[in-house]
Structure formats: C-alpha cells, structure tokens
Amino acid sequence: MKKIPVLETIGFAYNFTFSHLGAIIGLSWLPLVLWAIGDYFVSALYYSAVPAAFSAGNPFALGQAGLVMMGWRLISLLIWSIVYVAVMRQALGLRQGPARVHFAFGLMELRVFASLLALVAITLLFALGLIEGLQLLRSLVPGATPLKAVLGAAGVLGAIAIIYAVIRLSFLLIPVVVVESRLGLVRSWELCEGNVGRIIVIGIAVLGPAALVAGFAEAAVLGPSYFLSAAHVGNKLAVGRQQLFALRANLPLLTGIYLVMAPFLIGLQIAPAAFAYRRLAVVPLART
Numbered sequence: 001m002k003k004i005p006v007l008e009t010i011g012f013a014y015n016f017t018f019s020h021l022g023a024i025i026g027l028s029w030l031p032l033v034l035w036a037i038g039d040y041f042v043s044a045l046y047y048s049a050v051p052a053a054f055s056a057g058n059p060f061a062l063g064q065a066g067l068v069m070m071g072w073r074l075i076s077l078l079i080w081s082i083v084y085v086a087v088m089r090q091a092l093g094l095r096q097g098p099a100r101v102h103f104a105f106g107l108m109e110l111r112v113f114a115s116l117l118a119l120v121a122i123t124l125l126f127a128l129g130l131i132e133g134l135q136l137l138r139s140l141v142p143g144a145t146p147l148k149a150v151l152g153a154a155g156v157l158g159a160i161a162i163i164y165a166v167i168r169l170s171f172l173l174i175p176v177v178v179v180e181s182r183l184g185l186v187r188s189w190e191l192c193e194g195n196v197g198r199i200i201v202i203g204i205a206v207l208g209p210a211a212l213v214a215g216f217a218e219a220a221v222l223g224p225s226y227f228l229s230a231a232h233v234g235n236k237l238a239v240g241r242q243q244l245f246a247l248r249a250n251l252p253l254l255t256g257i258y259l260v261m262a263p264f265l266i267g268l269q270i271a272p273a274a275f276a277y278r279r280l281a282v283v284p285l286a287r288t
Helices: 006-019 021-056 059-092 107-140 146-170 173-180 185-191 196-222 224-231 233-249 251-280
Strands: none
Touching: 006 021, 006 196, 006 251, 021 059, 021 233, 021 251, 059 107, 059 173, 059 251, 107 146, 107 173, 107 185, 146 185, 146 196, 173 185, 173 251, 196 224, 196 251, 224 233, 233 251
16 A cells, blocks of 8 residues: 655645746636636625625525526536646646647546546535435434433544545545546545645645635635624524625625635645546656
C-alpha cells in the first residue's frame, strides 16, 4: 500500500500554483468569466425570487426558482470540468508552457463531468438515506431513552463514513480521467486506500489558508450584521429574507472576489491530486 508524502505534496501544491499562475489564468479565465456571468444573473434571480415567493405564499414560484438554480448548478459543473481538465494536464506535465486562452469540450471533459455528477448523486443518495433512516428509527423509539443517544452516535458515525467515502472517491478522480481515459470514481477509491488521513491534512494545509482569505473577504463585504442576524432565531424566515437581500445587493463584489480567488483555489485544489496520482499510480505519463 503506497502512501502519499504529505510535506512533498503540500510543497508541490504551493510551488505549482504560484509558479504556474499565469498558465492557470490563461487556461481558465474564459470558462471562469462565462461561469461568473451566468452565476451572477441566475443568483440575482434566485435571491430576488425566493423572498418574493415566500411573501406571496407562492410555492410554485419557489419551486421554479429552485429548479432554475439546480439547472444552473449542472451547467456550472460542466464549465468547471473544462477548467479542471486543462489545469490538471498542466499539473501532470501533459502540457507545458504558458496559455493565453483555452476552451475545449470533448470526451475527457465529458468524463470528468459524468464522474463529478455521479459523485454528487452518490453523496446525496447516502446522505438522504442516512437522514431518513435515522428519522424513521427515532419515530419508533418512544420518549427519551438510551436508544436515542445510540441513534445520535450512529448518525455521527454515518456522517463520518460518508465523508470518508467522498474523500476516497473524489481526491484522484480528475487525474484518473485525464490519464486513464475512464470514469474516475472506482480507481480513485482504490488508489486512496490508507491515505484518507493524509489527504485531510494536505487539504487543510493547502486549501485552508486560501479559504480563510476568501471567507474574510466575503465577510468584509457582507458585514457583521449578515452573520449576527442568524442569532435571531425567533423569526428564521425574516432572517433568511434579510440575508438573501444582502447577498443580492453585494453580488457584484462577491462575484469579483470569487473570480480573483478562483485561479489560486483551482491550482491549490488540482496540484495535490496531480502529485499524489503520480506517486500512487503505475500508469506512465507521456508528455504532449
């Protein structure tokens, strides 16, 4: 069983991201701009439609807004698949040099999209199964008994199991698709055996600082009232409406933050998987 070298992977992630930042931007800016434009308009529609639907008591409008957002999430996944493939090929050494613009959609991008979609479906299936199963069991247990505590512990263990499975299924998904030209879920599961703890440490060390920067920037734009209002649990509907209005009002700035941070986050997300795949897989890589 091969192990992912933690410190080397972290070092490669930062080195690749900052030394290839120009190439990452060149490979991703066009899909990212298209995504940002679509996300801005769909999010603006959603943030306006949901409070209006609640105020009018119109569940049909609420469901319609949800379906539009769900459809956009699928399109977004498709766009991000284009970015992931391009940057992964750079990280694996399958392409070299700078890039000015890139937009390609073929079988490789379609396989990444299908693999990510399957991952989302599997995660939702198991999460919903866990929630519904626990609710059913709780309804069969009368009053406050020790069995309630057992069910609570089972819920925690079930959530940990789902997180464990998602990490193993997803971490090497993209490099497997790019190099081996097949759906990456099963192969990622096989290669990540015995490495989940290491993957978590790598993820915290690599993505943690960037996520904190993005989070602080978002908090600065939205202001403390956005987060403090959540403490007023007396009227959750009013709080949710206020937060949606705040998101709608600050959407241009928030979209700009996401666009600026995206190349860094993409590089830091892709590079560890590329490095780990090269250490764990036995498939030779050919440069093109």
